[in-house]
Amino acid sequence: MSFNTAPTATPRVGEALHQARWIIGGFLLLLVSAVVFGLISNPTDDNQLSIHNPRPNGAMALAEVLKDRGVKVHDVYTPRDASQLGENDLLVITGVRDLSEKHLQTLMESPTTNVLFLGTFAQSNRLEPYVSAVGESNPDGLAPRCKLPAAFEAGPLHGSRGSLEPLREPAAACYEVAPGKFAYLKFVRPGGLTVSFLSEGKSAQNQEITKGSNAAFLLNLMQPADRVGWVVGRTFQLSSPSGAGASPDMVPPAFTQALLLFFAALLVLGLAKGRRLGRIVKEELPVVVHGSETIQGRARMYRNMAAFETTAKHARSYTARKLGENLHLPTPLTAQALCWEVANYIDLPVPRVEEILLGRAPRNATELMGLLKDLNSLVQKTKRKEQK
Incomplete structure (x- = not known):
C-alpha cells in the first residue's frame, strides 16, 4: 500500500486529493465550462426597451436585426459616449421619463449626431422647443399620410399611445392621430442634423415589433445609420456606484446556475465523505479469531x-x-x-x-x-x- 495512514485515521491531504482526483476534475471541468459559456454569452438585463433585454418589454429583437444588416448597435451611458457618434450615426433615446432635465436637453441638442426619441408618452412640455406630448391616442392602425420614405414604404403602424403636437415647422409629420397631432415628427436642426420623436415606444418592444408595420418603419428609420447608440433612461449617467445595478448584468444567468450547481454538488460530496473518519482498509488481527x-x-x-x-x-x-x-x-x-x-x-x-x-x-x-x-x-x- 502506497500510504502509511492508520486505517481508522483521517486521510492526509495529499491522499485525500489523490482519492478524489476524478471528482475534483469533474468539478473543475464544470467550472471552466461555466466560465467559458459566460464569456461567449451576451449579457442580459430587464430594463424596458433595452437592447440586452430578451423579455417581452425589451428591444433585443430589433437590435439583433439591425446587427444582422450591418448596423453597429451599442449602449450609450454618458454624454461623452454620445459625443462619439457622428453625422452618419443615430442616437436612439428610450426611457425619457427617467432622464433629468439637464440630460434630456443635452441629448436633444447633441451637436455631433442625429437623434431619435423613442416613446414620449406623458412627457408634456419636457420636449420643448420641438414638440408637446399630448394624450390623444389611437389603438387602431395608422396610415402614414406623409411623404417620408421610411413611413411611406413601411405602411400603417399598429397604433399609438399618445401623440405629438409640433411647436415649430416639422420636416416630416406622419401617422396623424388627431387633427394637428401625430405619432411621428421629424425636425432639422441647424447644421443639417435631425431630431425625431416617436410617441409610442412600445412599437420597438419584442412583443410588439412584429405587429403591423412597426418593424419595417423602425428599421427604415435606423438602418441608414452606420452606428446606433442606444440610451436607456435608467442607466444613463449613473451618479454613483450604487446605481450600477441598473446596467446590464455582465454575469449571464447560466453562469450563476452553474456555480450554484457546483456548490450544491460540493455540499453533497462533503456530507457523503463526512459519514466516516477515513478510508476503509482491510486489516488482519495479530491472531486469527474465527468469528464474525x-x-x-x-x-x-x-x-x-x-x-x-x-x-x-x-x-x-x-x-x-x-x-x-x-x-x-x-x-x-x-x-x-x-x-x-x-x-x-x-x-x-x-x-x-x-x-x-x-x-x-x-x-x-x-x-x-x-x-x-x-x-x-x-x-x-x-x-x-x-x-x-
Missing part, C-alpha cells in the same frame, strides 16, 4: 481505544460460544461447567482453563495479546480433536 467480522472490528476498535477489558469480554464471549459448538454442549451452560468440559476434553487443568475464560481482564496490550492467543489455542485444540 463484527467481533474482529469491535476488538480492533476497542484495542485502539485502550479498552482492554471490553476487548477481552467480547473475545471470551465469542470463544465460549465457539467452544460450545465444537463440543456440542447443551445450552444454557454455566461458565464453570464449560471450563470443566473443555479441560476434560483437551487434557488441560481446570484452573488453567478457568484462568483463560474467566480470569481477570488484561491491563495492557501485552496481556491482551497473550489472552487472545490462549483463547485461539482452546478453539483450535477442540476443533482438531473433534476432526480426528
Whole structure:
C-alpha cells in the first residue's frame, strides 16, 4: 500500500486529493465550462426597451436585426459616449421619463449626431422647443399620410399611445392621430442634423415589433445609420456606484446556475465523505479469531481505544460460544461447567482453563495479546480433536 495512514485515521491531504482526483476534475471541468459559456454569452438585463433585454418589454429583437444588416448597435451611458457618434450615426433615446432635465436637453441638442426619441408618452412640455406630448391616442392602425420614405414604404403602424403636437415647422409629420397631432415628427436642426420623436415606444418592444408595420418603419428609420447608440433612461449617467445595478448584468444567468450547481454538488460530496473518519482498509488481527467480522472490528476498535477489558469480554464471549459448538454442549451452560468440559476434553487443568475464560481482564496490550492467543489455542485444540 502506497500510504502509511492508520486505517481508522483521517486521510492526509495529499491522499485525500489523490482519492478524489476524478471528482475534483469533474468539478473543475464544470467550472471552466461555466466560465467559458459566460464569456461567449451576451449579457442580459430587464430594463424596458433595452437592447440586452430578451423579455417581452425589451428591444433585443430589433437590435439583433439591425446587427444582422450591418448596423453597429451599442449602449450609450454618458454624454461623452454620445459625443462619439457622428453625422452618419443615430442616437436612439428610450426611457425619457427617467432622464433629468439637464440630460434630456443635452441629448436633444447633441451637436455631433442625429437623434431619435423613442416613446414620449406623458412627457408634456419636457420636449420643448420641438414638440408637446399630448394624450390623444389611437389603438387602431395608422396610415402614414406623409411623404417620408421610411413611413411611406413601411405602411400603417399598429397604433399609438399618445401623440405629438409640433411647436415649430416639422420636416416630416406622419401617422396623424388627431387633427394637428401625430405619432411621428421629424425636425432639422441647424447644421443639417435631425431630431425625431416617436410617441409610442412600445412599437420597438419584442412583443410588439412584429405587429403591423412597426418593424419595417423602425428599421427604415435606423438602418441608414452606420452606428446606433442606444440610451436607456435608467442607466444613463449613473451618479454613483450604487446605481450600477441598473446596467446590464455582465454575469449571464447560466453562469450563476452553474456555480450554484457546483456548490450544491460540493455540499453533497462533503456530507457523503463526512459519514466516516477515513478510508476503509482491510486489516488482519495479530491472531486469527474465527468469528464474525463484527467481533474482529469491535476488538480492533476497542484495542485502539485502550479498552482492554471490553476487548477481552467480547473475545471470551465469542470463544465460549465457539467452544460450545465444537463440543456440542447443551445450552444454557454455566461458565464453570464449560471450563470443566473443555479441560476434560483437551487434557488441560481446570484452573488453567478457568484462568483463560474467566480470569481477570488484561491491563495492557501485552496481556491482551497473550489472552487472545490462549483463547485461539482452546478453539483450535477442540476443533482438531473433534476432526480426528
